Amino acid sequence: MTARALWGKRFIAAVCALVLAGVFLSACKNNRASPDALRMNLGTEPPSLDWSLATDSTSILVLNNLMEGLTRYDESLVAVPALAESWGVSDDGIVYTFRLRKDVIWTDGVPLIAQHFADGWRRLLDPATAAEYAYFLYDVAGAREYNSGKTSDFSTVGVRAVDDHTLEIRLKKPVVYFPAVLTFVATFPIRSDVVGKWPDTWTEPGRMVTLGPYKLESWRHEYRLTLARNEKYYGRVPQIDRIEMFMVGEQNTALDLYETGVLDIVSVPPHAVPHYGSHSDYLEGPFFAIFYLGFNVTRPPFDDPLVRRAFSHAVDREKVAKVLQGGRIPWSGWIPPGMEAGDAEVGYRFDPERARKLLGQAGYGAQKKLPEVRLGFNTNLPNKMVVTNIQAQWRSNLGIEVRLDNMEWKVYLQKLRDDTPQVFRLGWVSDYPDPDNFMKVFTSTSGNNHTKWKNPAYDRLVEAAAYERDPAARRRMYNEAQRILLEEDCVIAPLFASKLHRLVSPRVKGFKLNPMDVLYLDRLSFGSSGGAGR
């Protein structure tokens, strides 16, 4: 080898070594977030922090810490005064008069006035805003008509700023859960001057004006959102200065980041519950969400209630929950456990003997075979595990072969709407912690009732219960309605209620799970030892 070639070779080797060393050295710089910030995982980019447009749990989680409404949940999920100091209700339950706090100021120093609520509601209901959750205010007089464009006169809508600190709301009907609706982000006040200045981008840092315990400090889209303590907040100043919310979609990655000390709070996906269930940082609690099988009552053989009852009796819900490796509560009722009127005794127990008998009564047996039965579901692993287990259970308990049809989510939603399968799987997650939110799903006019079932007696009970102020009478009504839905007519077969699973760093104090999965970060603090809510 000539000397020149040798030097050339050495030169290249030296360059390579330098590059590698540079990469390695830069790698060793660990750019971790500051230790005074609480770091948690949002899982995904919040689709919109415009609270007239937000509809998803991620945006709502962030907004619940940037903003407040007339009411806010206390630890037992009762709506208590927040921006409203107090309120009065007329004897007929139709007119609510809210007295606002006088010490609330927005982050730009402007005091809160009642008109900001009227502006927010006007924007939410304005057809041009095209807000999905406009219907949250449909209990308010004139709201539906204004939103559907039947009138363009906003003075017909039952919301009025009587003076700077008094807001009057007129309802269409005296629904008793209305204060809980007012905890919801869509009902929050809005600064129309700020929105008017930057119509599409007013939620960016530096523009967004809020009044909650935290304010938006920075937002790197798709990656991280930082909240800083709002020094102007009227209430107790939050103890944690800053919150860093990362958007780690892959749950295993989030767990890795928890294990390596980067994140303080992460969700544990159900498949990881067996692994983390005994971890000292692990917390679990009920979640107001129900997973169910629905029957299309217009399609044979499910047009016969006897067949529907047979299929519901033929499911061992304990087994279904077991297949999912824990983290679920077997449940045959429609109102979830822990919610008012939630009853473990309602709905059908597992009884294969009775199931076969019912099928016989419906005329099916050795002589007459059941028509082909198809079960539709949207493709994902837990769903698949559930429906294959159901398929096996119906095979062994009823001797019936069920065909499974899996579909991509949006294809499935269209299928449910246009051509509902004989049996379908769906779930319902609570919007407000009241049985009305669940029971309304299966009323005749509900867009979420894919069963095609209509029962005026059920509708009447659900509507009357919404206005009933006596809790005992209300419970009785819901119980009766659930018996119609789950036993008499047996339109759906609920399978289980969900649970929440979290890992919370021992340095975080005051963390408590609640079944609405509402997280108010101003209730947390850092402690040198001790655990989360323990």
Next chain:
Amino acid sequence: MKQSVWAFLTRRLLWAIPVLWAVATLTFVVMRLVPGGPFDREKAFPPAVKANIEARYGLDLPWWKQYLRYMGMIVEGDLGPSLKYRSRRVNDIIADTFPVSARLGAWAFLFTLLVGICAGTWAGIRPGGAADKGGMFLATLGISTPSFVLATVLILVFAVHLGWFPAALWEGSSSVVLPAVALGFGPAAYIARLVRSSVIEASSAPHVAAAKSRGLPRYGLVTKYILAGALPPVVTVLGPLLAALVTGSFVIEYIFAIPGMGKYFITAVSDRDYPMIMGVTLVYSALIVFANVAVDLAYSALDPRVEVQ
């Protein structure tokens, strides 16, 4: 630069216009044929609300009107509002996420080139030797290992156990290493195999044999004679590869929580976010077109027999 090169560039870039138009039209048709819409939700909303939303985004117009309206916007450089991220526009989302994917993709591309060409050459100059067998075993492994498996192994070893690199996130230069390796390993293996066979073929060329017989040292022989003949075929695949790498990878960006553009190739479709689907498709197509032009130019630079016309 020669006159012909400019003429070539102008012609190819003009050709890009009908190509992109065809891509946009096909994308428009295909995405409207897929069942389900952007505002189909688990929780249905009242018909009045649906009507408001459709009117706001022009989804209530006949298809051809929507198409014309959309094409008009694209011509003006506006990709429209995102239907999923309702406070953002597609232009802004791409402007935020594309540079991230491009940076990660550029590092992965560099890794691919460095490892692919070195390993391929090393294996190719002594075919059948230990280096060849070992290298090609690794290459086969690299091609057949899905990137998410490799990513998981890398995180487990280098982040969780050794703690050398962050397990995920996009914080400074250290967070580029694991995703770039995970992203570039498969293509590197592919390039290595390609380079190896090119090197073997080029080594048997008469001018290489002549150079060898003149007693040229192996280093000079490889760099001056063998690689000069072996690289042009490799360059052909580098264009599309570069376009694919810099537009991001759903899997890698998802696993490492990197705020890149790759995830939209999947999520925009599952969300039926029509303007977003169109946006990422057009960016990807434009890059493919430009990368191919660059490849043709590189080809003529590497091989004097090839002339651009």
